[in-house]
Amino acid sequence: MYFLTRELYFPNVEEASPEGLVAIGGDLSPERLLLAYRNGIFPWFEDDEPILWWSPPERMVLFFNELKISKSMRNILNRGMFTITCNKAFREVITACRRVEREGQDGTWITDDMVDAYCRLHELGVARSYEVWYEDKLVGGLYGVDMGHIFCGESMFSLMPNASKVAFIKLSRDLQKQGYRLLDCQVHNSHLESLGAREIPRKEFIRYLRSI
The missing domain is CATH 3.40.630.70 (Leucyl/phenylalanyl-tRNA-protein transferase, C-terminal domain)
Incomplete structure (x- = not known):
């Protein structure tokens, strides 16, 4: 599993887990969010979790x-x-x-x-x-x-x-x-x-x- 750093980067969505989890961590800055959406990725997590980034196999x-x-x-x-x-x-x-x-x-x-x-x-x-x-x-x-x-x-x-x-x-x-x-x-x-x-x-x- 890929853990994000401060670098504005996401791995290829084809590297996601079978459930569609692409990466963990990072932040919710406008720049990172827009990069995510441009690559078919979105954040979905709960209060007690780190930021989870998803691109499900079926959209x-x-x-x-x-x-x-x-x-x-x-x-x-x-x-x-x-x-x-x-x-x-x-x-x-x-x-x-x-x-x-x-x-x-x-x-x-x-x-x-x-x-x-x-x-x-x-x-x-x-x-x-x-x-x-x-x-x-x-x-x-x-x-x-x-x-x-x-x-x-x-x-x-x-x-x-x-x-x-x-x-x-x-x-x-x-x-x-x-x-x-x-x-x-x-x-x-x-x-x-x-x-x-x-x-x-x-x-x-x-x-x-x-x-x-």
């Missing part, structure tokens, strides 16, 4: 022409019950993603340091958030890292049924209009699978990532 992605919107979801979108904004409440979105309880998880991987790190990326114009409002209350949203041709989704939350789906659909439609190649969802998630996301081999994902 969950959405190709925009495969986006699935159910009839009931179309009705919700057509009713206009939610207001959707972009980059209006980034810190609030990542904080809500941190606090929301998730089935099968005792805690969260979004530590204090992670919150600060991605807020710095947002200040640099690299990280983006989508917010979903109901009667002026933030009820859902998502955030991720914008690579210019691929959007790397990080986390999403919902305080009302379907609020996170609304954010996901709006993001996907916007990215498609802007000519992005795909939406990176990182690891398998049945919620996102229901919206059309699927797994592709890591090598295929890296080809998309590098085809700027």
